[in-house]
Amino acid sequence: MRPLQILVGGMLLLTCAATAQQAAAPAGSNDVSALEQKIRDLEDRLVMLEGQVRQLKAQGPQPPLQNATAPSAAPVTQAQVPTSQEAVLSTPSAADNVRLGGAGGAAAKALNPDISVIGDFIAGAGHNPLNPTPSFQMHESEVGLQAIIDPYARADFFISFGENGVNLEEGYITFTALPAGFVAKAGKMRAAFGKVNTLHNHVLPWVDRPLVSKNLVGGEDGIDDAGASFEHILPAPGKWFLDFTGQVFRGDSADIYTSSNKNDVSVVGHLRGYRDLTDNSNLDLGVSYSRGHNLFGTDFTTNLYGIDATYHWKPLRRSIYKSFIGRSEFIWRQQNQPSLLACQIISCPLNTAAGFQRAFGFYASGDFQFARRWFLGARVDRSDRAFDSHINDKGGSLVLTYWPSEFAQIRGQYRFTRYADKFDANEAFIQLQFALGAHGAHPF
Amino acid sequence: MRLPLRYFAFALAACLCFALVTPPTAAAKNLKVVTTLTDLASLTQEVGGDKVDVEALAKGYQDPHFVDPKPSFLLKLRHADLLILVGLDLEIGWLPPLITQSGNGNVQPSAPGYLDASQFAEILEIPQGAVTRAEGDVHPLGNPHYWLDPDNGRRIAKGIASKLIEMDPTDRAYFQQREQDFEKRLAEADKKWQAQMGPYRGRKIVTYHRSWPNFAKHFGLDVIGYIEPRPGIPPTPSHTIELVNLMKRENVKIELIEPYFDVKTPESIARMTGGKVVVMMPSVGGKPEITDYFKLFDYDIAILTQAFQQTQ
Numbered sequence: 075m076r077p078l079q080i081l082v083g084g085m086l087l088l089t090c091a092a093t094a095q096q097a098a099a100p101a102g103s104n105d106v107s108a109l110e111q112k113i114r115d116l117e118d119r120l121v122m123l124e125g126q127v128r129q130l131k132a133q134g135p136q137p138p139l140q141n142a143t144a145p146s147a148a149p150v151t152q153a154q155v156p157t158s159q160e161a162v163l164s165t166p167s168a169a170d171n172v173r174l175g176g177a178g179g180a181a182a183k184a185l186n187p188d189i190s191v192i193g194d195f196i197a198g199a200g201h202n203p204l205n206p207t208p209s210f211q212m213h214e215s216e217v218g219l220q221a222i223i224d225p226y227a228r229a230d231f232f233i234s235f236g237e238n239g240v241n242l243e244e245g246y247i248t249f250t251a252l253p254a255g256f257v258a259k260a261g262k263m264r265a266a267f268g269k270v271n272t273l274h275n276h277v278l279p280w281v282d283r284p285l286v287s288k289n290l291v292g293g294e295d296g297i298d299d300a301g302a303s304f305e306h307i308l309p310a311p312g313k314w315f316l317d318f319t320g321q322v323f324r325g326d327s328a329d330i331y332t333s334s335n336k337n338d339v340s341v342v343g344h345l346r347g348y349r350d351l352t353d354n355s356n357l358d359l360g361v362s363y364s365r366g367h368n369l370f371g372t373d374f375t376t377n378l379y380g381i382d383a384t385y386h387w388k389p390l391r392r393s394i395y396k397s398f399i400g401r402s403e404f405i406w407r408q409q410n411q412p413s414l415l416a417c418q419i420i421s422c423p424l425n426t427a428a429g430f431q432r433a434f435g436f437y438a439s440g441d442f443q444f445a446r447r448w449f450l451g452a453r454v455d456r457s458d459r460a461f462d463s464h465i466n467d468k469g470g471s472l473v474l475t476y477w478p479s480e481f482a483q484i485r486g487q488y489r490f491t492r493y494a495d496k497f498d499a500n501e502a503f504i505q506l507q508f509a510l511g512a513h514g515a516h517p518f
Numbered sequence: 519m520r521l522p523l524r525y526f527a528f529a530l531a532a533c534l535c536f537a538l539v540t541p542p543t544a545a546a547k548n549l550k551v552v553t554t555l556t557d558l559a560s561l562t563q564e565v566g567g568d569k570v571d572v573e574a575l576a577k578g579y580q581d582p583h584f585v586d587p588k589p590s591f592l593l594k595l596r597h598a599d600l601l602i603l604v605g606l607d608l609e610i611g612w613l614p615p616l617i618t619q620s621g622n623g624n625v626q627p628s629a630p631g632y633l634d635a636s637q638f639a640e641i642l643e644i645p646q647g648a649v650t651r652a653e654g655d656v657h658p659l660g661n662p663h664y665w666l667d668p669d670n671g672r673r674i675a676k677g678i679a680s681k682l683i684e685m686d687p688t689d690r691a692y693f694q695q696r697e698q699d700f701e702k703r704l705a706e707a708d709k710k711w712q713a714q715m716g717p718y719r720g721r722k723i724v725t726y727h728r729s730w731p732n733f734a735k736h737f738g739l740d741v742i743g744y745i746e747p748r749p750g751i752p753p754t755p756s757h758t759i760e761l762v763n764l765m766k767r768e769n770v771k772i773e774l775i776e777p778y779f780d781v782k783t784p785e786s787i788a789r790m791t792g793g794k795v796v797v798m799m800p801s802v803g804g805k806p807e808i809t810d811y812f813k814l815f816d817y818d819i820a821i822l823t824q825a826f827q828q829t830q
Contacts, residue, residue: 125637251623315589348589517615
């Protein structure tokens with residue numbers, strides 16, 4: 075109620091002052107100007123008070139002021155008269171004991187995180203002899219919970235509800251106020267390997283992920299693991315932006331990495347170079363490396379190398395109507411596997427070729443926005459198999475996307491895939507995506 | 519891989535190396551200010567003079583709702599002492615990830631270098647009751663295009679001056695003097711603008727987006743309809759027909775649109791109603807000659823009064 079008292083007080087002050095001034099104002103033009111100025115000042119003060127009320131309402135009740143130099147656990151007694159500022163910031167319900175989770179009651183409501191849900195419904199038709207998809211599926215419902223924790227950190231949680239289970243897609247804390255410009259994260263997160271691996275399903279420009287992601291980088295889940303991440307902007311020549319991300323994970327990610335013991339961590343490094351070519355276009359280049367232990371045991375490792383390039387064209391004056399994004403990723407996977415002899419002793423997956431495997435894959439795609447809510451795209455895919463690199467899959471897709479609004483999307487995709495140079499799949503998909511609530515913007 | 523401690527030590531050493539190779543922030547005298555829009559940059563420059571280095575992120579001819587959070591913006595934000603934003607969720611789609619990635623504790627929300635200019639301005643069209651997306655891309659905290667009112671320009675400049683004084687108390691007198699000087703020049707300019715717009719007070723107009731309520735209020739214009747059926751939703755045929763009928767009924771001849779919207783529908787409406795499409799600049803830098811906050815109103819009022827004269 076305190077903000078309202080300030081507002082009412084301000085209004086009374088304004089009314090009284092204006093009335094008094096009007097009564098006393100002589101007819102001289104200088105005095106009229108002075109009076110106008112006075113009224114303007116009072117109006118400004120009122121508008122400022124309204125702004126403060128808005129901000130206080132948005133923030134909700136504040137916790138009591140803490141004296142950092144001389145903390146006191148003693149409760150406030152009636153004899154202690156708070157200052158006006160303290161009175162504004164204090165809430166009768168706020169407990170003196172600091173506890174994890176912060177305030178309760180009304181404050182808890184005001185301080186709730188931004189909550190969002192993104193639905194992803196896919197209907198499929200056609201024939202795929204190797205990887206058939208259901209005719210209809212509620213592929214994913216991603217719940218996002220995002221908030222600033224304190225002046226030094228924020229937290230983001232993305233929980234993915236499928237038809238058959240729940241998965242913590244990401245859940246991490248980001249330390250935003252570290253010295254020397256570092257940004258650190260800890261928790262479970264998508265690794266900064268290339269581009270597609272970092273993207274949630276709902277921001278992909280396709281219904282599916284490219285073959286190279288499926289065959290070599292763990293498919294839909296990708297490298298998504300618990301660990302820590304450090305990011306730092308590096309000095310760069312000219313107008314280049316250079317950024318390095320180093321990450322250490324537990325070492326469990328889809329079929330890429332398996333941690334047999336605590337020491338089997340995996341690491342990811344990503345160097346990003348970015349440059350604005352013009353106001354309307356830019357180039358984004360990346361080099362990635364990742365290493366970890368694979369499912370054959372602690373003595374066997376997998377190395378991933380990647381390069382990615384993205385070109386954006388978006389004329390700023392017409393940016394809501396026209397744009398183009400061309401992107402490509404090249405990925406190499408080197409995997410140590412048991413020899414044929416070893417496979418007679420330990421159990422190896424079916425069709426696993428023995429020995430050292432070097433697999434390669436890439437995709438290239440272009441997406442052109444030709445109207446305010448329409449996008450047309452195409453993608454070319456090729457990838458070796460991770461466990462038997464002599465076998466490779468190829469494919470291509472055509473994609474048409476329509477946005478009824480900023481919060482819903484309808485996408486059609488035709489996909490042709492030739493598996494192992496033998497099996498052809500022709501499929502068509504319709505995808506509906508829809509967003510509820512406040513879903514935080516994603517990095518560029 | 520067998521000794522994670524080695525890797526942690528390596529990571530720590532790498533971090534230290536990066537910190538060392540990164541040139542330390544020069545002990546510059548000037549405050550480094552980054553604003554989201556050019557209008558806030560212009561107001562900051564008016565108040566800060568040569569004691570501040572100001573840069574804006576978005577261009578003046580760009581739709582401020584849809585700005586790509588480009589990494590090159592991080593280079594600007596990284597060493598900023600002060601970030602000034604419009605607020606009211608105008609930049610919600612692009613600013614938060616930039617702030618998070620900047621690695622700059624000064625400009626994080628609630629830090630001393632984070633200034634939401636909306637707290638100083640008169641905000642219109644604050645929704646009452648429940649807000650849903652059925653109303654389009656509505657701003658739940660009120661209309662964020664508030665800088666298009668010279669009174670709000672004055673209030674924002676005052677607020678920025680207070681913040682600059684707080685951050686650089688030694689230059690208090692300088693900032694105060696510049697703010698008072700700006701206020702005086704703005705009052706004189708506003709008298710001129712009011713005189714130019716005087717004959718057209720009470721005129722009815724339509725606008726493409728809800729970008730002009732503060733401008734309309736200040737200069738006494740009556741906005742009776744919008745080309746968008748709802749905020750952020752492109753024009754539909756049925757809504758366009760309704761709008762044409764409304765404009766004919768009310769004898770409305772002027773359509774205000776921003777430079778980043780498609781003129782196709784507004785021009786077809788103008789043909790049907792005998793009206794005129796006026797492309798107004800919502801921000802400083804929208805045209806090369808609009809170099810500051812004063813020239814923004816000079817430009818907009820000149821083309822608007824000309825359009826009124828032509829459609830009389």
